[in-house]
Structure formats: structure tokens, C-alpha cells
Amino acid sequence: MIFDSHSHTIFSSDSDMNAQEAAIKAASLGIGLVFTEHYDYDYCFSKNFKDMDFRFDPEEYWKSYEHMRGADLRLGAEVGLTMASIAPNTEFIAKVPFDMIIGSIHCVDGYDLYYPSFYEGKDKKTAYESYLAIMAEMAVLNPYIDVLGHIDYICRYAPYDNKSLLYNEYRESIDSVLEAVLATDTVMELNTRRLNDGQTAIELMPIYKRYHDLGGRYITLGSDAHNINAIGINFGIARDFADSIGLKIVTFCQREIELIKY
Template sequence: MFYSDYHIHSRFSGDCNEDLDEIIKKSIGLGLREIAITDHFEKDMINLSKEWDIDLNKYSEEILRLKEKYRKDIDIKLGLEVGIQYQTIDFFEKELKKYPLDFVIASSHGINRYDLSVGVLQEGKTRDEMQDLYFRTVLKNVENYKKFNVYGHLDFVTRYGGAKFRGMNIENHMDVIEKILKGLIDKGKGIEINTSGYRYGENRVYPDFDIIKKYFDLGGEIITIGSDSHRKDDITKDFKVAYEILEKLGVKYISSFEKMEPSFIKIK
């Protein structure tokens, strides 16, 4: 029995049409005690369509309404997944203060206004060059952004660009990855185990096992597990793998959040 899923998208995300009531009913049926709805909040991306213009007032009001409606059955967290770029940091820092958020995932979906999924950033680069650009961007974001709890799918750069860019060259980038992890730990931030890598054909979680291990070896404590589901049927998908990873590493707790503050739930 799994305790929580801390990365779930709904119809408020530009890439999802799933109804929130259906998400919640599915989660209750799975026996979850907590879920975090973490819809996308993106800004200043080239060719970003209107579907991505999330109305945070309506979004937060709806989550809070459902939190009360289902409070006897499940604890619903008001979350966001914020697509951080260096030029948008100040905007996000100010905007997120307006809402009673429980949990925020910081993610790097774009660099210099280009979405990673489009392919422009990969043009003319080798796999190592693309991964170097990505991780150095993440490091810059970690050093400068404050309003978040965990960094999302920390090495998912391999998802985009085709077969040429698949596969992590961890050894070649561990210096900057270690700086990222130390920066997160120093700021009291965590990472997530994101199981969507299996659904995207990479046969792994994000981040890779060696990065998760390094985070704990360096003294990290905060970790959530998220399906990154955009369909209710993907909630808790491949969580067995995530829990096996934590067991292998000797990790006995996962994190829970309330009003941006972590607590720790013992893994049964």
C-alpha cells in the first residue's frame, strides 16, 4: 500500500484534461492518504499557447474546495510545478506568495525561453553538451530560486531530442550534479523520485539511481515520490520500483508537506 503521490496533473495544466474529482476518487480507491495536485505554472516560453495560462485564483479555490469536500477520505495538498528559468525567478517568487501553497516542485522545462521538448536546444549539440547545458542551468536555478520544496525530475533532459540524446552520462557530469545536490541540501530542499521515465520509454526513474544515492550520501533527507501523472490511471504507476530504490538505500522515510513545511512519514 502506497502512502502518497506528490506529482499529479489535472485539467488546469496545459497538457492535461483529467477531471479533479476523478483524480481524487481514483486516489482514494488506491488507498492513498495524501496527494499533491501540482499543475504546471510556466512563464516566458517561446510559442507557449493559451492553454498554459493557468488561472491561479480559480485553481487554488478549486483545490481548497475539494480539500474540504474529501477531507475525511484523503488529504489533498495545494501544489504547483513551476517551470523555472533564470529570467522568471523574480516573477515566480512574488506570484507564489499570494497563495496558501502546501508544496512546490521546481522544474527546468525550458532554457533561454526554449522548451526542451521542441528540439531547438539540441540542435548542433552532442548528448554530453546538451546534458552539460541542462545541469548548469539547474545549478543556476537552485542557487537563485527559493520558493520551492523539491526539484522535479532532476535529469529528465534525456527524454527529449530523440535516440541520440537518450541515456545519462552521469560520470561526465557528476561534479555539477554534486553541486546541485549540495545546494539543495544547504537550502533545506529535496528531490523527487519521478516514475514517469518508465512511461516515456527510458526504463528508469528520474533522477537515476546513482543521483538519488548521492543525494542521501551527501546528507539529504527530503524526498517525495510522484507519478507525474496526466491521466488518473497513471497515479502511483511504477511506485513499487521507487520504494525498492529507497529500501536498497536504507531510506526509511518519505516527506509530507503542509504549508511548505516538511514532515516525515515512516515507510511501512
């Protein structure tokens, strides 16, 4: 069974997805689901902070959802990777037996990439290279993560006319990310949210091919759903994408890679 290994329920401050409804939706699609709630420890100190607190109590999360946990539903978290959050993340992760931890870059130099202020005064190359540099550094410094989330996150919000993250344009920076991921036994996520437009899959393909060439064999698929309609989104495209490169879709259970059959 294929898993949607990236989703957010009410424990994430930017989601009001009901866990039961999400589980029913995933079952109706014939896929498994991993809840990966946001834990961005130092987000409230970000320079463009907008009064959101992306933290939650892992024990409360466990108490609320442990009864749902099973063969087709797993409990994880998505931790924001910043220099200041390394120790708090490590402490957070140890509190309950999470199935899977995604590490993600949501903030660079104290700015949330979601808002325009990070990009002000920066050309695309400067913005994208600083994003990729921090991603490579964080992948090295946070070897405890299981999965590196959405390498193309910046493309969702960057204000440039052409938002594409092309391997040929950012070869060295992307290689640094992939090498860090492989050196720390981290699995790349293919975030499926942007795959609907056709062009995104074409653009991302060389990055994941390079990951495979460097020794990467596994990916997780993650819709990043914040509502039930997004669960499993674009998974047909994502499966073809993985198959064409020879990457195997996996998930995690009790922090161990799970080679699912599909």
C-alpha cells in the same frame, strides 16, 4: 500513507485530468495526492513556443479545489525555473497558501526541452551539461521551492540514441545540482514516470545515492500524471529504490515537510 506528490489537472494547459476522478483514483490505490499545476511564467516567450500558455490564476484554483483539500489531498504548483521567472514566481506563490511548490527546468536558453530545436547542433554532452548547469543555478536562485522536480526530465525528449543521465558521465554537473539542493533545504523528487523500463532505476540509483552521501535524507515521489491511469505509476519500484538507498519518502503540507508513515 504514501503521496503521489506531482500531478496535473485541468489548470495545467497540457492536462485534462478531472480533479474528482483523480482523487477517487488515488483513494482506490490507497495513496494521497498533490495537485501541482504548471506555472511556467515566461513560456509564451520561448523560442519554440507552440501556442500553449502554462499559467493559471491561483485564486481561481483555490476557489475550485479548496473544498477537496485535506489529509489525503494537497494543493500545490510546479513552477518553471528560468531567470526571468524568479520575481513572478515569488509573487505567484504568495497569492494562496499552497501546500507544496516543485521547481522544474522545462526550458533552457529560451527553448522548451520538449521540442527538437533545443538539441539541434548540440551533442549530448553539451545539451545535458547546459541543462544541469541551469538547474544548479536555478536551485540556488530559487531557494523558496520545496522540491526539485524530475532531474531526468531531459531524458524523456532528447533525440540521442543513448538518452541516459549517468552519474559517472556528469559527475561534476550533477554534484553542483545536489549541493545546491541541499544548501537550500530543497528535497529531490523521484519522478516515477520513466521507472517502468527497469533500466532507468538502475541508471538513476547512483545520483540518488550521491544525494544521500552528501546529506540528503528525503525524497518525494511524483508520477507527473496528466491522466488518472498514470497516478501512482511505478510506485512499487520507487519504494524499493528509496528503501535500498535509505531515503525516506515524504510530502509537503502548508509548505512544511511531512514525514508520512508508510
